[in-house]
Amino acid sequence: MPQKKIRMKIVFFSLLFIFGIGFVKAQSYAFIDSDYIMKNVPEYLEAKEKLDKLSEKWTKEIEDRYLFIKVKRDNFNKEEVLLPNEEKEKRRAEIDKLEKDAIELQTLHFGVNGEYFQKRQEFVKPIQDRVFTAMKKIAKREGYAFVFDKANQSNLVYAEKEYDISNTVLEEMGISKE
Numbered sequence: 245m246p247q248k249k250i251r252m253k254i255v256f257f258s259l260l261f262i263f264g265i266g267f268v269k270a271q272s273y274a275f276i277d278s279d280y281i282m283k284n285v286p287e288y289l290e291a292k293e294k295l296d297k298l299s300e301k302w303t304k305e306i307e308d309r310y311l312f313i314k315v316k317r318d319n320f321n322k323e324e325v326l327l328p329n330e331e332k333e334k335r336r337a338e339i340d341k342l343e344k345d346a347i348e349l350q351t352l353h354f355g356v357n358g359e360y361f362q363k364r365q366e367f368v369k370p371i372q373d374r375v376f377t378a379m380k381k382i383a384k385r386e387g388y389a390f391v392f393d394k395a396n397q398s399n400l401v402y403a404e405k406e407y408d409i410s411n412t413v414l415e416e417m418g419i420s421k422e
Contacts, residue, residue, distance in 0.1 A: 274388045274409045279395040281375055281410050285419060291367035298363060302353040309346040313339060378416035382409055 282288045320335050327335070353359050383391050391409070411421050 272386070272388045273390050273392070274383065274386070274407050275392040275394050276375075276379055276410045276413055277394040277408065278372075278375065281413055282371070284414055284421060285371055285375075285417070288368065288371045291371065294367060295360070295364055299360060302360070306346060306350050306353070309342070309349065313342045313346060316342065374417055375413060378413045379409070382412050382416055 316335075316339050320339060324332060351358060355361075379391055382388070386409075388409075394408075414421055
């Protein structure tokens with residue numbers, strides 16, 4: 245009786261293995277490099293330039309505030325011993341408020357839901373949506389079950405160049421690669 249159970253298990257796992265391999269072979273795979281695609285989309289390059297300019301402007305504004313605070317703090321530290329307690333407290337409170345305002349400004353511009361994030365969504369998301377739509381069309385048309393993205397820290401360790409459909413995605417978007 246135990247012999248029969250062992251044979252049944254062997255037959256069961258053999259069939260599972262054979263059909264499992266057939267299932268895996270039936271799948272078609274492809275990959276894209278979204279970084280490469282985006283670098284070849286003129287609208288993305290324009291959006292990135294706008295974002296970079298905003299970022300530089302906001303960074304300069306924040307750095308200027310911190311520099312102003314540093315000067316205030318240095319002056320206070322030099323004069324502190326000569327000031328009456330009431331004036332010391334007033335200046336400390338002023339510096340603390342300036343620091344708090346600078347942090348709030350930094351959060352407003354670069355925080356999780358800050359202006360930079362919102363502008364990035366406004367400028368870049370429509371382009372990413374176009375890439376996704378083009379990739380999805382190609383995947384359906386060519387019968388790909390899976391399309392991986394080589395960029396963005398994916399787990400794609402190796403891929404043959406022949407399965408890279410990045411240029412096809414660009415063509416689908418109406419962008420010719422020079």
